[in-house]
Amino acid sequence: MSSTSHHMTPDEFRRWGHETVDWLARYMEEVEGLPVVSAAAPGDVRAKLPSAPPERGEPFSAVLRDLDEIIVPGLTHWQSPNFFGYFPANTSGPAALGELLSAGMNVQGMLWAASPAATELETLVMDWVAQLLGLPDGFRSGSAGGGVIQDSASSAALCALLSARERATGYAANHRGCDGTLTAYASTQVHSSVEKAVRVAGLGSDQLRLIDVDYEYALRPDLLEQAIRADEDAGLRPCYAVATVGTTSSNAVDPLREIGEICRRHGVWLHVDAAQAGTAAVCPEFRHLHDGLGLADSFCFDPHKWMFTNFDCDCFFVADREPLIRTLSILPEYLRNQASESGAVIDYRDWQIPLGRRFRALKLWMMIRHYGVEGLQFHVRRHVALAQRFADWVRDDLDFVLAAPVPLNLVCFSHRAGDAATQRVMDHVNGSGRAFISHTRLSDRLVLRVCVGQSQTEERHVKALWDLIREGAASL
Amino acid sequence: MSSTSHHMTPDEFRRWGHETVDWLARYMEEVEGLPVVSAAAPGDVRAKLPSAPPERGEPFSAVLRDLDEIIVPGLTHWQSPNFFGYFPANTSGPAALGELLSAGMNVQGMLWAASPAATELETLVMDWVAQLLGLPDGFRSGSAGGGVIQDSASSAALCALLSARERATGYAANHRGCDGTLTAYASTQVHSSVEKAVRVAGLGSDQLRLIDVDYEYALRPDLLEQAIRADEDAGLRPCYAVATVGTTSSNAVDPLREIGEICRRHGVWLHVDAAQAGTAAVCPEFRHLHDGLGLADSFCFDPHKWMFTNFDCDCFFVADREPLIRTLSILPEYLRNQASESGAVIDYRDWQIPLGRRFRALKLWMMIRHYGVEGLQFHVRRHVALAQRFADWVRDDLDFVLAAPVPLNLVCFSHRAGDAATQRVMDHVNGSGRAFISHTRLSDRLVLRVCVGQSQTEERHVKALWDLIREGAASL
Known part of the structure; x- marks a missing residue:
């Protein structure tokens, strides 16, 4: 702390910035050896910290010490190579440095005029991402569509639903409110954020039809069309369907093309959620998962899951930006400016729910430039190959059985002896501190x-991990 | 780029991390001399960048070079000491380093169990913030209420509205949808995010009553109560009101106590939005602005505006956490865990719309520890005193006139000759590159x-800035 100004001066920032970078580099080197799951009990971390803010500023060294002594032991280490739970949240050096630059320059990207490069880099990088994944041309900024960075797939699903709601009501729901006639569709395996979105947007979760799945946990298009027809016959207005590429439970892939054709026939907005699995499309051999995506109205995936970019970074694309912008745009006087009025620029404020937004394109740009297409493909192939090898071990084992197909990097399996045995194997793994899996x-x-x-x-x-699982099974 | 793994190794991260820190330190030193507003025309930045992602990874040095040559000239510099537009978005070294640590460790804070320290530090720091600002005890975690970090005041207003909607309908709207009978209230000066929230939540903006203001641009409580009564008489259900401490246009302060009493009488949820001005309450002499806050159901302010914390960081407090959690909670199987089921922990996923969340408490904690109460008070007092001095200059000038009271750090004024003259003064200032103001x-x-x-x-x-404004006026 600089005693005269209380600010951290540029020289102090150099010093403590270097220390922080070194701290993180050491963390990267050592995280493999830390217990993956924190052993903290509720209240443990808090009890070690003072209950009131300090009256006088403290040296940064004291903060870094507490980070080591109090915070790190209370963390579950998502960057551990032994973390296999949930979906990954991988990060990388170039992304983290992009976030640092964004935090230090701290420009606002709400309007093009508020910092033009923040908007233009985002549009460019979203076009890069569309190329990386081989997405339909309609999702690029040169077409009627385009992309924007959202904080999460939850927010993307909500923005898509709102656009669908407005398109279906001639943009009346925004003004007159919901009236209970709009219905939405997704499989029983859809992410919980879709039910949350349906609640938030005022449709009500009773109007969300959860369509049954086939034996591979993929949505059954025949049942989808039946449900839409039944609602139409009852005088309701089907407006929104979600298809998932890689469900959260088992990485199941809904049949996009059939679903897309049904949605087109019935005027239903199709949103495709590929939050984790979407990254696989950087490899041409996995792009078949997106077959039919050209029929979708919107699509999202999360570089903050599997594409080496720290949270938050969800890439959300629409095939037609007009419904999205018309739904989310509000222009108060204090934000009016010539550039917006010229129509020549994008104001991303109108592509999301919050007004403010940070310069998130920077980290995505830096990550892509660091890895290149080649580096991203290398790691995605590697991860899928490792998961497939693990699936082979499960297949060849007498105690375990695969519980679902393994299209990519997620393996779902159970102990043949039933839930109690499966639970004990999980407890053995997670209790060891040597790896983390979820259920x-x-x-x-x-x-x-x-x-x-x-x-x-x-x-x-x-x-x-496999040895640990075998060890758990052997001890039953 | 490490040639074998494509990852940035810890040693490479040390090297490029130090370079990035030095780059930012230099930016801090030099930003004062840069044109505050970018001279970029639409498309300028994008035209300088390749239209496709690189096939092979590039050295980080190339990225930093493009940052200097292409990105920085396209930015409006929110960290310039000559930036006076909109509301501030100030940052600080300790906050930026907290964001770096968050990006590097990249733990998920959606559940307590997903990384206990992330949740417990957030709860602690929000209690610190409540103490810093002298907020009612009911907003602290030891009471029925508590605080959570949201991305923005927009999202806070939406979460408050959803809670209000559910409380008013016995938690039925979440399931059955909106029915067009719920109404909301705010002044004509309220932030546009409230209208957006009323649209998003399915009430419809026709159900938002914009209440007229007094000559100081503060909401008139008598008109508020009239509007609520008229809606009640018409069989509608008033559920949500927003009072603003420091409106975006002019920093007007709505009379919280009177509004709060009206809301209590009519069972209306009162949300108080102090997005920018809230920070002033770190100084006891400005706490009168929050008089009556004990009557509010929720409150938010943005450390990412005036409290030295990079975007995003909105502090959102509720007096009773039950309606919020009950409104936003959905528990899928894959997130079930013992800690959540014990009821002994907070799962912040249920306090916000997205599922995922990053470790934002870290930057807020580091910022507060760096400055201490004393450092924060020092800067807030300094900013208010500077604005008051500027207001004095305007008051004493023959060409200009104050357009609104100046309770804190925002001065609103016009040229006495009318809009054309005022516009020309603004163009003179912003066209000079030497300062930026908004309107x-x-x-x-x-x-x-x-x-x-x-x-x-x-x-x-x-x-x-004043000299530049006088120069603009003199040239008319």
Whole structure:
């Protein structure tokens, strides 16, 4: 703390910035050896910290010390190569440095005029991403569509739903409110954020039809069309459907083309949620998962899951930007400016719910430039190959059974002896501190989930996990 | 780029991390001399960048070079001490380093169990913030209420509205949808995010009653109660009111106590939006602005505006956490865990719309520890004093007239000769590159806004701005 100004001066920032970078580099080197899951009990971390803010500023060294002594032991280490739970949240050096630059320059990207490069870099990088994944041309900024960075797939699903709601009501719901006649559709396996969006947007979760899935946990298009027809016959207005590429439970892939054709026939907005699995499309051999995406009205995936970019960074694309902008635009006097009025610029404020937005394109741009197409493909292929190897071990094992297909990097499996045995294996793994896996339920059976996607996960980590699982099974 | 793994290794991260920190330190030193507003025309930035992502990874040095040569000239510099537009978005070294640590460790804070320290530090720091600002005890975690970090005041207003909607309908709207009977209230000066929230939540903006203001642009409580009564008489259900402490146009302060009493009488949820001005309450002498806040159901302010914390960081408090959690909670199987089921922990996923969340408490904690109460008070007092001095200059000038009271750090004024003259003064200032101010309209008159709140703004910058404004007036 500079005693005269209380600010951290540029020289102090150099010093403490270097220390912080070194701290993180050491964390990257050492995270593999830390217990993956924190052993903290509720209240443990808080009890070690003062209950009131300090009257006088403290040296930054004291903060870094508390980080080591109090915070780190209370963390579950998502960057550990032994983290296999949930979906990954991998990050990378270039992305983290992009975030630092964004935090330091701290420009506002709400309007083009508020900092033109923030908007233009975002538009450019979203076009890069569309090329990286081989997305339909209609999602690029040169077409009627375009992309924007949202904080999460939850927010993307909500923005898509709002656009669908407005398109279906001739943009009347925004003004007159919902009237209980709009209906939405998704599979029973859809992410919980869709039900949350349907509640938030005033449709009500009773109007969300959860369509049954086939034996591979993919939405059944025949049942979707039946449900839409039944609602139409009842005088309701089907407006929104979500198809998932890589469901959260089991990475199931809904049949986009059939769903898309049904949605087109009935004038229903199709949103495709590929939050985790979407990254796979950087490799041409996995792009078949997106077959039919040209029929979708919107699409999102999360570079903050599997594409080496720290949270938050969801890439949200629309095939037609007009409904989105018309739904979310409000222009108060204090934001009016010539550039907006010329129509020659994008104001991303109108592509999202919050007004403010930070310069998130920077980290995505830096990450892509660091890895290149080649580097991203290398790691995605590697992760998928490791997961497939793990699936082979499960297939060949007498105690375990695969619980779902393994299209990419997530393996779902159970102990043949039933839920109690499966639970004990999970407890053995997670209690060891040496790895972390999570669970779900499929066909009313407890299922373990092993997702390979952390930046530093190598074959030896996957092998060690399998040994740990075998050890757990042996001790039953 | 490491040639074998494509990842940036810890050693490479040390090297490029130090370079990036040095780049930012230099930016801090030099930003004062850069044109505040970018001269970029639409498309300028994009035209300098390749239209496709690189096939092979590039060295980080190339990215930093493009940052200097292409990105920085396209930015409007919100960290310039000559930035007086909109509301400030000040940042600080400790906050930026907190964001870096958050990006590097990249833990997920959606559930307590997903990384306990992320949740517990957030709860602690929000209690610190409540103490810093002298907020009612009911907003602290030890009471029925508590605080959570949202991305923006927009999202806070939306979460408050959803809670109000559900409380008013016995938690039925979430399931059955909106029915067009719910009404909301705010002054004509309320931030546009409230109208957006009323649209998003399915009430419809026709159900938002914009209440007229007094001559100081503060909401008139008598008209509020009239409007509520008229709606009740018409069989509608008033559920939500927003009072603003420091409106975006002119920093007007709505009379919280009177509004709060009306809301209590009619069972209306009162949300108080102090997005920018809230920070002033770190100084006891400005706490009178929050008089009556104990009657509010929720409150928010943005450390990312005036409290030295980079975007995004909105502090959102509720007096009773039950309606919020009950409104926003959805628990899918794959997130079930013992800690959540014990009821002994907070899962912040249920306090916001998105599922995922990053470790934002870290930057707020580091910022507060760096400055201490004393450092924050020092800067807030300094900014207010500078704005008051500027207001004195306007008051004493023959060409200009104050357009609204100046309770804190925002000065609103016009040229006495009318809108054309005011516009030409603004163009003179903003066209010079030496300072940036923004505008609004009050009582149908064009008004210039000078807000003092950037970290490095000193008296000489405010004086130079005044000279520039006088120069513009002299050239008319």
